[in-house]
Amino acid sequence: MTSPILRIENLSKKYGQREVLKGVSLEVEKGDLKILIGPSGAGKSTFLHCINFLVKPDEGHVWLDNEEIHPARKRELYAYRQKVGMIFQDFNLFDHLTAFENVRIGLVKVKGIGKDAAGARAAQELERVGLKEHMQKYPSQLSGGQKQRVSIARALAMDPEVMLLDEPTSALDPELIGEVHAVIRDLGKSGMTMIMATHQIGFASSLASEIIFMEDGRILEQGTPSKIFNDPDNSRTREFCSKITDLYGER
Amino acid sequence: MPESLVAVIDAFPYLLQGSLVTLAVVAGALSFGLLVGAPLAIGQVYGGALIRRSVGLYVWFFRGIPLLVFLFLFYFGLCTALGINLSAFTVAIIVLGLISSAYQSQIIRGAIQSLPEGQLKAARALGMSDIKAIVNIIIPQALRLSIPGFSNEYSILLKDSAVTYALGVAEIMARAHFVATRTYHHFPLYFAAGLIFMILTWLGVKVLRLLEDRVRIPGYSHN
Amino acid sequence: METLLYMQTDVFPALLRGFGVSIRLIVPSALVGLAIGIIVGVLRVYGNSFVKIAADLYAGLFRGIPLVIQLFIWYFGLPYFKIFLSPFAASVLGFSLCSGAYHSEYVRGALLSIKRGQMLAAESLGFSKIGMIVSIILPQAVRRALPGAGNEIIYLIKYSSLAYMITCIELTGEGKILASNSFRFTEIFLTVGACYLLMTSVAAIILAKVENHLKIPGFEQQRT
Numbered sequence: 174m175t176s177p178i179l180r181i182e183n184l185s186k187k188y189g190q191r192e193v194l195k196g197v198s199l200e201v202e203k204g205d206l207k208i209l210i211g212p213s214g215a216g217k218s219t220f221l222h223c224i225n226f227l228v229k230p231d232e233g234h235v236w237l238d239n240e241e242i243h244p245a246r247k248r249e250l251y252a253y254r255q256k257v258g259m260i261f262q263d264f265n266l267f268d269h270l271t272a273f274e275n276v277r278i279g280l281v282k283v284k285g286i287g288k289d290a291a292g293a294r295a296a297q298e299l300e301r302v303g304l305k306e307h308m309q310k311y312p313s314q315l316s317g318g319q320k321q322r323v324s325i326a327r328a329l330a331m332d333p334e335v336m337l338l339d340e341p342t343s344a345l346d347p348e349l350i351g352e353v354h355a356v357i358r359d360l361g362k363s364g365m366t367m368i369m370a371t372h373q374i375g376f377a378s379s380l381a382s383e384i385i386f387m388e389d390g391r392i393l394e395q396g397t398p399s400k401i402f403n404d405p406d407n408s409r410t411r412e413f414c415s416k417i418t419d420l421y422g423e424r
Numbered sequence: 425m426p427e428s429l430v431a432v433i434d435a436f437p438y439l440l441q442g443s444l445v446t447l448a449v450v451a452g453a454l455s456f457g458l459l460v461g462a463p464l465a466i467g468q469v470y471g472g473a474l475i476r477r478s479v480g481l482y483v484w485f486f487r488g489i490p491l492l493v494f495l496f497l498f499y500f501g502l503c504t505a506l507g508i509n510l511s512a513f514t515v516a517i518i519v520l521g522l523i524s525s526a527y528q529s530q531i532i533r534g535a536i537q538s539l540p541e542g543q544l545k546a547a548r549a550l551g552m553s554d555i556k557a558i559v560n561i562i563i564p565q566a567l568r569l570s571i572p573g574f575s576n577e578y579s580i581l582l583k584d585s586a587v588t589y590a591l592g593v594a595e596i597m598a599r600a601h602f603v604a605t606r607t608y609h610h611f612p613l614y615f616a617a618g619l620i621f622m623i624l625t626w627l628g629v630k631v632l633r634l635l636e637d638r639v640r641i642p643g644y645s646h647n
Numbered sequence: 648m649e650t651l652l653y654m655q656t657d658v659f660p661a662l663l664r665g666f667g668v669s670i671r672l673i674v675p676s677a678l679v680g681l682a683i684g685i686i687v688g689v690l691r692v693y694g695n696s697f698v699k700i701a702a703d704l705y706a707g708l709f710r711g712i713p714l715v716i717q718l719f720i721w722y723f724g725l726p727y728f729k730i731f732l733s734p735f736a737a738s739v740l741g742f743s744l745c746s747g748a749y750h751s752e753y754v755r756g757a758l759l760s761i762k763r764g765q766m767l768a769a770e771s772l773g774f775s776k777i778g779m780i781v782s783i784i785l786p787q788a789v790r791r792a793l794p795g796a797g798n799e800i801i802y803l804i805k806y807s808s809l810a811y812m813i814t815c816i817e818l819t820g821e822g823k824i825l826a827s828n829s830f831r832f833t834e835i836f837l838t839v840g841a842c843y844l845l846m847t848s849v850a851a852i853i854l855a856k857v858e859n860h861l862k863i864p865g866f867e868q869q870r871t
Contacts, residue, residue, distance in 0.1 A: 597713065
């Protein structure tokens with residue numbers, strides 16, 4: 174039996190009186206692609222943000238490679254975040270840096286790699302996501318799909334063990350979603366461990382090792398794609414899946 | 425040629441030398457103000473309640489009292505009380521710089537607060553410490569956005585620098601007055617001094633506009 | 648004990664007197680400056696081309712030349728044309744004209760910021776030109792100009808200290824005389840500074856109150 178690469182136990186978060194996360198636990202094996210689905214406001218995004226402590230959970234524990242992370246110990250936290258890549262809904266590229274510099278800056282400033290070596294690595298990652306010829310462009314000169322691919326390259330350059338993707342295509346025009354999905358698919362094939370929140374059910378079911386249905390700050394049901402989409406145990410899951418397939422006309 | 429015009433022409437090289445002093449005071453004050461103002465802005469945005477309140481107090485103090493009072497307070501009061509011997513020129517730079525730091529801190533604070541929250545988040549997600557994120561991600565963007573504010577601050581400092589004449593700094597105004605009291609051509613000389621200030625304002629704003637274009641990044645707008 | 652007596656018999660009466668002069672400088676200058684600013688600001692937007700150029704020139708000159716120089720021109724320069732002003736009159740004249748130039752900038756900006764559609768809508772309802780200005784344009788323009796104009800008055804409070812440089816003995820001047828006689832520069836200028844802080848803070852509070860009172864949801868004010 175293998176031990177999980179990432180173990181999350183009982184994450185809880187309150188904003189004022191509102192409980193956004195009500196004790197969520199999850200175990201992720203190496204190479205897993207876990208997909209979070211659920212209505213907006215279910216807590217998917219907060220859950221992902223809490224995993225790498227961009228949002229500080231009120232309660233709960235996280236282990237990476239069997240080592241518990243103590244977010245209060247800054248050095249430990251920074252080292253952990255390097256190993257957990259994050260992709261945001263709205264890309265969050267650094268607006269004052271070119272695509273190339275966006276990918277390089279983490280290597281230089283966080284990993285302390287020399288500029289030349291870091292530059293070579295950055296170029297390599299940008300090539301991997303198919304943006305070699307757009308390296309010198311600034312974020313405002315890139316399409317949404319290109320921006321998201323740069324942000325994936327930026328995360329990959331840090332050699333993460335796990336990637337968290339927070340609805341990576343929800344801010345994109347429909348015709349740009351495909352190019353980002355292709356990159357994520359390649360990542361999955363190369364064995365990257367990922368947790369992704371998405372509304373793209375078709376994409377999710379074709380790729381996921383497990384689908385996790387969240388609602389109201391809790392995991393209501395989790396299982397293989399065929400189980401969740403075709404024969405869910407929970408009536409809320411069924412309702413959501415039928416609604417979302419109607420909405421997106423997929424599958 | 426009218427006598428008054430002759431007086432102005434004769435005094436012109438002397439006044440122009442004064443503009444070097446004026447520009448030195450302004451450049452010194454602007455730099456000093458940035459050096460103090462930027463950390464204040466960072467403290468006010470990211471600091472704890474105590475730091476935020478202290479910066480607020482600092483800004484309130486230096487924006488609420490006239491320049492002339494500060495000049496007298498520092499030059500005649502504090503320098504003597506503390507037993508340090510500073511030239512009027514140095515005191516002018518320090519006082520104008522301290523006042524400017526209060527204004528510049530608010531320019532930079534506004535710029536920082538106008539940046540999307542995701543910038544800091546993304547930097548943290550890469551494993552950057554908050555200090556690294558502020559130095560490498562926030563400040564380079566905030567300073568670019570602050571340039572129009574700096575340009576405004578330059579023209580205010582330039583005009584305010586004429587007040588340092590009260591301490592005897594040999595800038596444009598002091599020289600114009602010096603010549604005027606000897607030649608009795610007060611009006612034309614003051615007017616000439618005023619025009620030199622206007623030209624310096626125009627030049628400085630132009631230079632800052634060039635700087636802005638040079639560090640301009642596609643997609644960053646002037647406001 | 649000696650210090651206390653000195654404070655009571657010399658410092659307080661003198662500073663109080665200076666404070667009074669400062670107020671008498673600031674209040675009329677603020678009012679006249681505001682009046683000039685409104686008139687010039689309106690002319691800069693709605694005047695014919697000749698008026699516009701003249702008004703722009705006025706604003707450019709009086710915002711471009713340092714206020715000290717303007718004061719020197721009114722006090723030391725006008726006698727050149729056989730016009731003699733008292734230090735007080737020269738100060739009020741200088742403050743009003745300079746302040747007016749800045750106010751005109753805010754008024755102009757406020758008027759220009761009002762969208763064309765507002766006027767079209769008023770005209771389509773059958774408003775007269777005057778009626779439109781009074782009922783539609785002014786209420787919006789006042790709100791937009793308020794932060795800038797209010798700031799300008801706070802600046803005026805501080806710049807009123809420059810009257811001392813043309814021998815109008817107000818708060819700063821009284822302080823300078825007291826300090827030169829007693830050599831207590833630090834204490835006296837800190838006290839003088841506190842008086843100005845009081846004035847600027849009270850002005851800022853009043854301004855914030857008025858702004859808050861006139862606030863309309865979604866109607867953004869231009870910040871300066």
